[in-house]
Amino acid sequence: MCRGLSCSIEIQADFYSLANCFTCHRCQGYIKARMKSEEKRRTRFHSGHVPFSGIKTYVDPDTYEDPTQAVEEFTKEIDPSCIRIERVIGTGEFGEVCSGRLRLPGRADIAVAIKTLKGGYVEQQRRDFLREASIMGQFNNPNIIRLEGVVTKSRPVMIVVEYMENGALDSFLRTNDGHFTVIQLVGMLRGIAVGMTYLSDMGYIHRDLAARNILVDGNLVCKVSDFGMSRVLEDDPEAAYTATGGKIPIRWTAPEAIAYGKFSSASDTWSYGIVMWEVMSYGERPYWEMSNQDVILSIEEGYRLPAPMGCPVALHQLMLHCWQKERGQRPHFSDILTFLEKLIHNPSSLLTLVNDVQRLD
Numbered sequence: 001m002c003r004g005l006s007c008s009i010e011i012q013a014d015f016y017s018l019a020n021c022f023t024c025h026r027c028q029g030y031i032k033a034r035m036k037s038e039e040k041r042r043t044r045f046h047s048g049h050v051p052f053s054g055i056k057t058y059v060d061p062d063t064y065e066d067p068t069q070a071v072e073e074f075t076k077e078i079d080p081s082c083i084r085i086e087r088v089i090g091t092g093e094f095g096e097v098c099s100g101r102l103r104l105p106g107r108a109d110i111a112v113a114i115k116t117l118k119g120g121y122v123e124q125q126r127r128d129f130l131r132e133a134s135i136m137g138q139f140n141n142p143n144i145i146r147l148e149g150v151v152t153k154s155r156p157v158m159i160v161v162e163y164m165e166n167g168a169l170d171s172f173l174r175t176n177d178g179h180f181t182v183i184q185l186v187g188m189l190r191g192i193a194v195g196m197t198y199l200s201d202m203g204y205i206h207r208d209l210a211a212r213n214i215l216v217d218g219n220l221v222c223k224v225s226d227f228g229m230s231r232v233l234e235d236d237p238e239a240a241y242t243a244t245g246g247k248i249p250i251r252w253t254a255p256e257a258i259a260y261g262k263f264s265s266a267s268d269t270w271s272y273g274i275v276m277w278e279v280m281s282y283g284e285r286p287y288w289e290m291s292n293q294d295v296i297l298s299i300e301e302g303y304r305l306p307a308p309m310g311c312p313v314a315l316h317q318l319m320l321h322c323w324q325k326e327r328g329q330r331p332h333f334s335d336i337l338t339f340l341e342k343l344i345h346n347p348s349s350l351l352t353l354v355n356d357v358q359r360l361d
């Protein structure tokens with residue numbers, strides 16, 4: 001979308017052309033064409049055909065009659081003797097999350113996180129637990145959590161993923177309030193945009209993009225995680241029931257997805273804008289203590305989150321683009337990525353802060 005953006009244009013001018021581009025008819029046509037082809041791709045997929053396009057497409061494990069097949073197809077079985085569990089680092093819906101080491105034959109050992117399925121589960125819980133692995137196993141991108149493999153042939157059942165030293169992004173930012181430069185924060189956002197560009201190109205809709213579902217490694221690299229809940233949001237404490245019975249993390253979710261369940265890469269873009277706000281405010285809660293109902297009503301009336309303190313104008317403008325009411329007018333992830341990369345390559349574009357502009361008014 002909007003690939004007509006010239007790289008040689010200055011950032012500020014570029015931003016306005018990006019803004020204008022979302023409303024020009026030529027690009028609107030492109031957006032519609034793209035949506036149609038996305039819909040076609042899904043239809044073909046649901047009819048059981050994997051499109052031959054050269055671009056890898058995400059396969060929904062729910063379309064397998066036997067979900068065990070999806071696990072076999074997309075994951076690697078690990079011999080439990082290769083895993084050393086060291087300590088418990090948290091609890092998930094299905095059981096404990098531990099850190100440890102993985103030593104595969106002929107390979108150096110690596111740090112891993114191990115999700116375990118607690119005993120006493122029923123078959124459906126085992127399927128839901130392993131569903132995340134069969135999704136993650138299809139991805140290969142530096143900004144998506146890497147699946148090392150699964151243990152399904154012995155107990156406990158486990159999912160083994162790469163270890164992320166700094167844990168979840170929301171709590172990491174809260175405990176490091178004010179510690180990073182704007183460029184470091186934009187670097188984190190860039191990483192998330194790389195991961196999300198990859199997912200949307202594969203036709204995968206996350207549905208629960210939020211800082212709590214991003215993990216941070218020791219080099220501040222941010223990776224998108226939490227794929228199991230893309231269908232059922234039972235595990236997310238932020239998810240609340242809507243009037244139509246769906247369970248949705250209201251503050252992070254686009255209005256059309258809340259109102260009539262229209263999830264798309266464009267609704268992921270809305271959530272990405274909220275993640276931008278969380279990052280620039282060091283883990284502040286979006287819409288603070290407002291109730292979910294007040295959030296929904298305020299958004300409907302046109303209210304949008306103000307820029308966090310010290311936030312560059314260009315970043316708040318990008319957030320506002322992500323929060324356009326019309327989903328077709330929101331930027332595609334590849335546009336977000338291009339824009340952030342231009343900001344990083346031209347740091348002076350980040351010097352104008354929203355607070356400075358407000359003081360001039």
Ligand code: ACK
Binds near residue numbers: 168171
């Ligand atoms: O903020 P945290 O330390 O990061 O607490 C949660 C906890 O487990 C429950 O989910 C942490 N966690 C999850 N996956 C990983 C991982 N791959 N590497 C490191 N920590 C992880 C998460």
